[in-house]
Amino acid sequence: MRIALFGYGRMGKMIEQAALNRNHTIVAKIDIDTKEIDFSSFDVAIDFSMPTAAYGNITKCLENNIPIISGTTGWLENYENAVALCKEKEGAFIYASNFSLGVNVFFELNEYLAKMMKSLKQYNVSMEEIHHTQKLDAPSGTAITLAEGVINNSDYTKWKLDESGTNQIPITAKRIEAVPGTHTVFYDSEIDSIEIKHTAHNREGFALGAVIAAEWIIGKKGIFTMKDVLNLG
Known part of the structure:
Protein backbone atom coordinates (compact mmCIF):
# COMPACT_ATOMS: atom_id res chain seq x y z
CA MET A 1 0.00 0.00 0.00
CA SER A 100 -5.79 3.64 19.56
CA LEU A 101 -7.43 0.22 19.53
CA GLY A 102 -7.72 0.29 23.33
CA VAL A 103 -9.29 3.73 23.37
CA ASN A 104 -11.95 2.64 20.90
CA VAL A 105 -12.84 -0.26 23.18
CA PHE A 106 -12.91 2.34 25.99
CA PHE A 107 -15.39 4.43 23.97
CA GLU A 108 -17.73 1.44 23.80
CA LEU A 109 -17.34 0.76 27.52
CA ASN A 110 -18.08 4.43 28.26
CA GLU A 111 -21.35 4.33 26.29
CA TYR A 112 -22.41 1.06 27.91
CA LEU A 113 -21.74 2.45 31.38
CA ALA A 114 -23.67 5.65 30.57
CA LYS A 115 -26.72 3.57 29.65
CA MET A 116 -26.46 1.63 32.91
CA MET A 117 -26.12 4.82 34.99
CA LYS A 118 -28.87 6.82 33.27
CA SER A 119 -31.54 6.03 35.86
CA LEU A 120 -29.20 6.56 38.83
CA LYS A 121 -29.72 10.29 39.28
CA GLN A 122 -27.64 10.47 42.47
CA TYR A 123 -24.44 10.16 40.41
CA ASN A 124 -22.85 13.18 38.72
CA VAL A 125 -20.56 12.70 35.73
CA SER A 126 -17.26 14.49 35.23
CA MET A 127 -14.19 13.84 33.11
CA GLU A 128 -10.47 14.51 33.22
CA GLU A 129 -7.92 14.35 30.43
CA ILE A 130 -4.15 14.70 30.74
CA HIS A 131 -1.80 15.24 27.78
CA HIS A 132 1.70 16.41 26.95
CA THR A 133 2.39 20.14 26.91
CA GLN A 134 2.66 20.23 23.09
CA LYS A 135 -1.02 19.40 22.62
CA LEU A 136 -2.72 22.47 21.17
CA ASP A 137 -6.44 21.87 21.77
CA ALA A 138 -8.30 21.47 25.06
CA PRO A 139 -10.23 19.48 25.89
CA SER A 140 -8.83 16.68 23.76
CA GLY A 141 -10.85 15.24 20.91
CA THR A 142 -10.91 11.97 22.82
CA ALA A 143 -12.48 13.67 25.84
CA ILE A 144 -15.10 15.27 23.61
CA THR A 145 -15.90 11.87 22.08
CA LEU A 146 -16.28 10.43 25.58
CA ALA A 147 -18.57 13.30 26.60
CA GLU A 148 -20.68 12.84 23.48
CA GLY A 149 -20.91 9.13 24.26
CA VAL A 150 -22.42 9.96 27.65
CA ILE A 151 -24.70 12.66 26.23
CA ASN A 152 -26.08 10.28 23.61
CA ASN A 153 -26.94 7.71 26.28
CA SER A 154 -28.12 9.82 29.21
CA ASP A 155 -29.99 12.98 30.20
CA TYR A 156 -26.87 15.13 29.92
CA THR A 157 -27.15 17.65 27.10
CA LYS A 158 -23.73 19.32 26.83
CA TRP A 159 -20.14 19.41 28.09
CA LYS A 160 -18.07 22.36 29.24
CA LEU A 161 -14.38 22.88 29.94
CA ASP A 162 -13.75 23.43 33.67
CA GLU A 163 -17.37 24.33 34.36
CA SER A 164 -20.22 22.33 35.86
CA GLY A 165 -23.93 23.05 35.47
CA THR A 166 -27.35 21.51 35.07
CA ASN A 167 -27.23 18.55 32.67
CA GLN A 168 -23.68 19.57 31.83
CA ILE A 169 -20.52 17.42 31.95
CA PRO A 170 -17.47 19.28 33.26
CA ILE A 171 -14.17 18.32 31.62
CA THR A 172 -10.85 19.12 33.28
CA ALA A 173 -7.85 19.36 30.92
CA LYS A 174 -4.30 19.12 32.28
CA ARG A 175 -1.05 19.53 30.38
CA ILE A 176 1.96 17.69 31.84
CA GLU A 177 5.29 17.03 30.14
CA ALA A 178 5.66 13.65 28.38
CA VAL A 179 2.14 12.31 29.07
CA PRO A 180 0.85 10.54 25.90
CA GLY A 181 -2.79 10.64 27.02
CA THR A 182 -4.87 9.69 30.06
CA HIS A 183 -8.68 9.89 30.13
CA THR A 184 -10.91 9.25 33.14
CA VAL A 185 -14.70 9.27 33.44
CA PHE A 186 -16.04 9.73 36.98
CA TYR A 187 -19.48 8.96 38.42
CA ASP A 188 -19.66 10.48 41.91
CA SER A 189 -22.39 10.31 44.54
CA GLU A 190 -22.44 11.15 48.24
CA ILE A 191 -21.84 7.52 49.19
CA ASP A 192 -19.44 6.20 46.53
CA SER A 193 -17.68 6.76 43.24
CA ILE A 194 -17.22 4.79 40.04
CA GLU A 195 -14.54 5.55 37.49
CA ILE A 196 -13.24 4.11 34.26
CA LYS A 197 -9.84 5.09 32.93
CA HIS A 198 -7.64 4.64 29.89
CA THR A 199 -3.91 5.34 30.12
CA ALA A 200 -1.71 5.38 27.03
CA HIS A 201 1.85 4.30 27.80
CA ASN A 202 3.17 5.68 24.51
CA ARG A 203 1.93 7.01 21.16
Missing part, protein backbone atom coordinates in the same frame (compact mmCIF):
# COMPACT_ATOMS: atom_id res chain seq x y z
CA ARG A 2 1.34 3.44 -0.96
CA ILE A 3 0.70 5.98 1.78
CA ALA A 4 0.95 9.77 1.86
CA LEU A 5 1.46 11.41 5.24
CA PHE A 6 -0.11 14.82 5.72
CA GLY A 7 1.84 16.20 8.65
CA TYR A 8 5.31 14.90 9.43
CA GLY A 9 5.80 15.78 13.07
CA ARG A 10 6.24 13.30 15.90
CA MET A 11 3.00 11.51 15.09
CA GLY A 12 3.74 11.41 11.36
CA LYS A 13 7.13 9.84 11.99
CA MET A 14 5.57 7.23 14.27
CA ILE A 15 2.94 6.38 11.65
CA GLU A 16 5.73 6.05 9.10
CA GLN A 17 7.47 3.45 11.25
CA ALA A 18 4.23 1.56 11.93
CA ALA A 19 3.49 1.49 8.19
CA LEU A 20 6.99 0.27 7.32
CA ASN A 21 6.68 -2.46 9.95
CA ARG A 22 3.56 -3.66 8.13
CA ASN A 23 5.34 -3.65 4.74
CA HIS A 24 3.76 -0.50 3.33
CA THR A 25 5.53 2.31 1.47
CA ILE A 26 5.53 6.00 2.40
CA VAL A 27 5.58 7.82 -0.93
CA ALA A 28 4.92 11.38 0.25
CA LYS A 29 5.55 13.40 3.41
CA ILE A 30 3.43 16.51 3.05
CA ASP A 31 3.98 19.38 5.43
CA ILE A 32 3.14 23.06 5.59
CA ASP A 33 5.84 23.99 3.06
CA THR A 34 4.89 21.39 0.42
CA LYS A 35 3.99 23.17 -2.81
CA GLU A 36 2.95 20.35 -5.18
CA ILE A 37 1.30 16.99 -4.48
CA ASP A 38 1.15 14.09 -6.94
CA PHE A 39 -2.11 12.45 -5.94
CA SER A 40 -1.60 9.67 -8.48
CA SER A 41 1.42 8.41 -6.52
CA PHE A 42 -0.45 7.09 -3.46
CA ASP A 43 -3.38 4.84 -2.58
CA VAL A 44 -4.41 6.38 0.73
CA ALA A 45 -3.62 9.43 2.86
CA ILE A 46 -3.19 9.70 6.62
CA ASP A 47 -3.61 13.17 8.10
CA PHE A 48 -2.08 14.09 11.45
CA SER A 49 -1.44 17.73 10.64
CA MET A 50 -2.46 20.99 12.32
CA PRO A 51 -6.08 21.97 13.12
CA THR A 52 -5.82 24.83 10.61
CA ALA A 53 -4.63 22.50 7.82
CA ALA A 54 -6.72 19.37 8.34
CA TYR A 55 -9.90 20.37 6.51
CA GLY A 56 -7.94 21.58 3.49
CA ASN A 57 -5.99 18.32 3.38
CA ILE A 58 -9.17 16.25 3.60
CA THR A 59 -10.82 18.33 0.88
CA LYS A 60 -7.87 17.93 -1.51
CA CYS A 61 -7.80 14.17 -1.05
CA LEU A 62 -11.54 13.71 -1.54
CA GLU A 63 -11.48 15.91 -4.64
CA ASN A 64 -8.71 13.69 -6.04
CA ASN A 65 -10.45 10.41 -5.19
CA ILE A 66 -7.98 9.49 -2.45
CA PRO A 67 -9.30 7.73 0.68
CA ILE A 68 -8.23 9.69 3.73
CA ILE A 69 -7.78 8.88 7.41
CA SER A 70 -7.71 11.91 9.72
CA GLY A 71 -6.67 11.95 13.34
CA THR A 72 -6.21 15.71 13.63
CA THR A 73 -8.44 17.31 16.24
CA GLY A 74 -9.57 20.91 16.62
CA TRP A 75 -11.11 21.35 13.15
CA LEU A 76 -14.54 19.77 13.68
CA GLU A 77 -16.53 22.90 12.89
CA ASN A 78 -15.94 21.77 9.28
CA TYR A 79 -16.68 18.08 9.83
CA GLU A 80 -20.15 18.16 8.25
CA ASN A 81 -18.70 19.94 5.21
CA ALA A 82 -16.16 17.12 4.86
CA VAL A 83 -18.96 14.55 5.13
CA ALA A 84 -20.99 16.35 2.45
CA LEU A 85 -17.99 16.50 0.10
CA CYS A 86 -17.23 12.83 0.68
CA LYS A 87 -20.80 11.92 -0.29
CA GLU A 88 -20.70 14.22 -3.31
CA LYS A 89 -17.43 12.73 -4.59
CA GLU A 90 -18.37 9.16 -3.54
CA GLY A 91 -15.11 9.06 -1.63
CA ALA A 92 -13.92 7.32 1.51
CA PHE A 93 -13.18 9.07 4.80
CA ILE A 94 -12.50 8.14 8.41
CA TYR A 95 -12.14 10.69 11.19
CA ALA A 96 -11.33 9.53 14.70
CA SER A 97 -10.42 11.59 17.72
CA ASN A 98 -8.22 8.66 18.75
CA PHE A 99 -7.07 5.69 16.65
CA GLU A 204 2.61 3.84 19.19
CA GLY A 205 -0.96 2.60 19.63
CA PHE A 206 -2.32 5.73 17.91
CA ALA A 207 0.00 5.17 14.94
CA LEU A 208 -0.80 1.48 14.59
CA GLY A 209 -4.55 2.14 14.68
CA ALA A 210 -4.25 4.76 11.94
CA VAL A 211 -2.35 2.35 9.68
CA ILE A 212 -4.91 -0.42 10.34
CA ALA A 213 -7.69 2.03 9.42
CA ALA A 214 -5.85 2.92 6.20
CA GLU A 215 -5.55 -0.76 5.30
CA TRP A 216 -9.26 -1.29 5.99
CA ILE A 217 -10.58 1.64 3.95
CA ILE A 218 -8.96 0.64 0.64
CA GLY A 219 -11.68 -0.21 -1.90
CA LYS A 220 -14.53 1.20 0.22
CA LYS A 221 -16.81 4.20 -0.29
CA GLY A 222 -18.44 6.20 2.46
CA ILE A 223 -17.93 7.89 5.82
CA PHE A 224 -16.70 5.50 8.49
CA THR A 225 -15.49 5.41 12.08
CA MET A 226 -13.20 3.14 14.06
CA LYS A 227 -16.31 1.23 15.12
CA ASP A 228 -16.55 0.07 11.51
CA VAL A 229 -12.84 -0.72 11.29
CA LEU A 230 -12.85 -2.80 14.49
CA ASN A 231 -16.41 -4.14 14.11
CA LEU A 232 -17.42 -2.76 17.51
CA GLY A 233 -20.95 -2.08 18.74
